[in-house]
Amino acid sequence: MSTPQPLHLHASRDDRRIAALAALAIAIHVIEAALPSPLPGIKPGLANVITLVVLVQYGWADAAWVSLLRVFAGSLLIGSFMTPTFALSLAGACSSLMMLALAWRLNPLLPGQGLGAVGFGVLASMAHIGGQLIIARLLFIPHDGLFHLLPVLMTAAVLFGIVSGIISQSILIKLHQD
């Protein structure tokens, strides 16, 4: 009787690419976790640079994989899995991705070249903060006084969105020059 064969998982080329990009995003996420922030768990989302580059280069589906892998694996590495920080991170990532899905769909309809990384970056960033605030309100901070912070946080979101968009766009330009 032959011994049962071990199950072989074959990583496709796409898998490897996603894994590499996710690893990069996770690294940024972990480093960013060490930075101070205005509210626990609400981060500027610098790892979004990777997400934006993946979005423009490879499309929304890949960007979603990278983003979610980043959130899950990143939180496991930091040790924040299933903590409030994780919930906020996930909420931000999900709402950001939903916004990007919408923007990605509508992009071909836009005049000219449509949106670049900056446009996607600003939209993603604002959605990210919005999602985090909603989850924070529902699960952790039980009164509407929290929304008092919304204008300031949204301002920061727009700024970070522009910055990460510029960084992403620069990376993309560099990639295409090579």
Place this chain on the structure above:
Amino acid sequence: MIKTINSPGLFTKADIVIICAALLVLPLLYTQFWGNGSQGEIARVQVAGHEPLQIPLQRSQRYTIKGPLGASIIEVDEGRIRFVSSPCRNKLCIHSGWLQHDADFAACLPNLISITVSGRNPRFDSINF
């Protein structure tokens, strides 16, 4: 799916539109969520022993509320509310003037009618006076 980037620039036209739209939205957020939290939104008008009436302060209107002494008239005007007339003796309720901020309060005790204003973010569970 690979998208080619045609323009060597950092911003596309659509990007600029998004940025402008975001910058326009920001001041609105400030007016909506800052400082105005204390502005009155709703007044709770109650005749003791009965269910309270929730009156929105955006709609300018007069209300006649019947208490044991008779009818008190309450006026709402542009986010404010006040007693206009009341059958009590001291008219303290009327002298309280316009109520417009969260936790502002006036009452006609003889006629058992009280008005409490609540802002969007009610700050207090109870008021001592």
Place this chain on the structure above:
Amino acid sequence: MRQFILIIVVLICGCGRQDDADDQLHQSQLLALGTLVDISLWHVDEKLAEEAIQGIDSQLRQFHHHWHSWLPGRLHDINTALATGLDIELNDNELALLQHASQLAAQSEQLFNPAIGRLIGLWGFHSDNPEGPPPPDSAIRKLLQQNPRMSDLVFSDHKLHSNNTAVQLDVGAFAKGYAIDQAITLLRQRGIDNAIVNAGGDLRAIGRHGQRPWRIGIRHPTRPGVIAAVEIQGDESVFTSGNYERFYDYQGQRYNHIIDPHTGYPSKHTLSVTVIHTDATTADAAATAMFIAGPEHWRAIARQMGIEQAMLIDDHLTVHMTREMAQRVELKQDLKSAIEEPA
């Protein structure tokens, strides 16, 4: 491979805490003790809440009738006996209340003096609609000479006797506090540990509003806005005595209901006194006593009565606060304030 990861993604634990939605707050308003009583209960099931409110309603009604300052009732009977030098038998509750009152009177240098019922009546405040004219000075002086005080009362077992026939009991200066304490006891007996009972602006709060403390606003004495905010810690009462609560105007002069037992006249110089303390009975009596003591003497009375957190607003609208009060309370408006140094 990605499919396996997808399965992990799907296994999201949706465990959020069911938190402090305001639909856990049960609020009702009663008419009792001659004023509006607001009761807030946190996280209590509807039926229990309704029963508790009914219980408080009848308890307050009973108390109001029993201890009413001028309408026929038990207090009236007690006063009649005392005025004629007769003994009267008290029940346990009555004994407890009057002994507590005596103790507070002694601690307040008799500024809290529930024995001056005659004086209060003389000024016309034994009426739902007090009005002038103010009494003649001669009548006031006569009563002052008779000097009715709680120390004139003799308690032997359950019998009460007064050595001074001028004593007429009027517990209005601490009745609200006493009644609120009783209401809180009732709530506790029914297993309700998070509540606010607010009678005409004076309140006692126990427990919390769910995950956060109860937040109390203290109103400005003359304007409709809030001047101070305080977060309740544990079990606390917030009481304010003001010169604007009961008064009448006569020929351009205003006469308020807080009569100074030493001068025989309504207290001047004070606009309001706010006290934060544990039990409501002491808070109520202390607020009255400190009001009468005025800007010069209130600090000493506070200390004697064991009150640490207190604030007095004088008739120039200056806010005086004890240091503990200043640390505790967030003063909102632009008011002239003075933090009293301990003597």
